[in-house]
Amino acid sequence: MSRLPRLRSSSPDRTHLASDAGPSLPGRTTTSLKRKAIIEEEEEAGDQPRKLAAVGATRPNRPLQPSRTATNTRGAALPKPLTKPRAPTLTQSTRGTSAPPTSSKPPTRSTTSRTPATRVVSGARPASRPSDDKRFNELQTQLTSIEAARAADAERLARDMEAERNKVAELQANHLALSRELATAKSQELNQRRELVHASDEIENMKKKHLREVADLEADIRKRDRELREVNEDLRLCRSDLERERETVSSLKNTISHQSTAQLTLTTQNHTLEAQSTALQSQIDAYARTVSELTLKLESTQKQVDDLKKEAMDSELVRRKLHNMVQELKGNIRVFCRVRPVLPSDLTTYAASLSTSGSASSGSEGSLDFEKSKEELQANLAFPDTRDHKEIVVSSSSSSATGQERKEIYNFGFDRVFEPDSTQAEVFEEISQLAQSCTDGYNVCIFAYGQTGSGKSFTMEGGATDSSAGMIPRAVEQVFRVAEEMKSRGWEYKMEGQFLEIYNETINDLLGKGEFDKKKHEIKHDAKTGSTRVTDVEVVPLTSPSQVKSLLAIAQSRRSVAATLMNERSSRSHSVFTLRISGVNVGIDGCVGTGERCEGSLNLVDLAGSERLNVSFANGADKERVRETQNINKSLSALGDVIAALGEKGEKGEKHIPYRNSKLTYLLQNSLSGNSKTLMVLNLSPLAAHLQESLTSLRFATKVNNTTIGTAKKQVRTS
């Protein structure tokens, strides 16, 4: 391969050789040489004056050899290029070889070229000089020698050519070999290039792979680093754990050593205890025997208790029957009379009627002044029945037209008369039996009747202290207490309460929401159950007696709102607190109950003031007040009418009872009719100023007291 460029670089020389190839032909070479010689001569002749003599003279012995020499001189460079033949050159050479210079016939050109020479000679010949002949001969000789030389040259050239041909053949062979080598080399090169490309690709792939591997390795290293850090952290934690464990172990060792000591102590104690245990075991055996004896006794006692419980339940039934018989014997309408004490406020109100005007106002309760003033203000009331407390005697003195003092004494008898110093507890003691009836399933109704300021509200609601608590809180408390007691007799009770006000024949819910009740309430009686419901009123489930206090407070606040709007309304309206009780006999401690159900209600009514309509007041402009009073009187007289009708019904049998004549009587229909127990508490003012009103009230109460209402019925349902 390395030889190839060298071959190519020899081309110019080869071209040169080709240009000289012609002259290298024997004929042509000779002609050329001749021409050269002639040209040289002509040139020389040109340089010099054209004289033939001058030619001979200048080069007399000069053979044509110099031309050949000149050729040789020029061709002296030839042998070297001939060693580097090329194919085309070979062709020319072949052509040159195919026309050997041995041909005797000179080429046309030689002839042509010879023409000038001939001309020169012919030009010289006309001179026909002997020198010319000589010269011609010389030239002939020269020519012969030249031709000989030429032949020799041709021979030599032929040899050279042969040698050259051999060289060419050799070179061709070389060339072929080299071509093959070149082809092989090229294919090798191609293969190598392919391999190189392949190798480059592989290298590239390997680089990529390497990069990937490096990246993987770096990631791996980072992962390992992380793991290493984690492991280090774990190791640190493990070390700290280990440290703690060591501490724990050392503390445990300490504990173990302590416990070993303790164990020794305990073992000793254990032995002691075992000894004690043995002793105790014998005691236990003794006790076990005692226990089994006691169990037998207990079983028999339990049987006795069960028998007693059954007996108690039976006796409860008997008690209730007897209790109600007593109540019936007492009458289903009973009347209590209660006279309130003289209050310090009375002294102020009626100071004008006192003989020592103004002195009483400064006296406090219990003081001498107060007692004196009290005496003066008090009406003449006497309570002769000190044993049964059933009588009240009212004495009044008036002047007759003749000026004589006329004394009148009124005797009234009631189921119970309470003197001014009687306490709330004493009053309730008499009432509590009725509350008991309520839990037995009876409808109970307690009225407080009397003129304004006679103590109705005090009796029913009472004061803020426990001792001054009125009938409503006490009755509720009693009902709860009885209900609790009745649990031991197999009864379970549910209680709920409502608080209504009847003002100007309109029902207002005192436990309702909002400041003022604007709803229209209707009264509904259930003939089957004997119960009464009022629509759209708040019925509060009662779970404890203390709840009643808050209910009374709510009712009081609503009444006071109304009072500010409507002028002392509390004394101008009836308030009805209703406690409904429903009970069922579920039995006790495995003793199956009877399933008996009862529903009772306790109505505690604070009636409006019963004073008569003042004539002068009636003529006044306060029509609203007149209307109030008329309504109060109407409802109170309706109450009297109902009670009277009930009494007449008891006597005669059939009788229409005018319950619908007032809202009050219609509301209390079920509590006034035959299947209820009614109590009227007549509240009296002790003041002489109120004597006439007191007498009116006493007469009304007597009328009620004389009424006998049919036997009360228990509201019982058997499920």
Ligand SMILES: Nc1ncnc2c1ncn2[C@@H]1O[C@H](COP(=O)(O)OP(=O)(O)OP(=O)(O)O)[C@@H](O)[C@H]1O
């Ligand atoms: N037995 C009593 N012991 C002590 N104070 C009493 C007694 N009865 C009534 N009072 C007092 O007399 C005043 C009037 O009583 P109360 O308001 O109860 O009368 P009332 O008949 O309800 O009047 P009204 O019809 O206007 O409501 C009150 O201050 C009350 O505390």
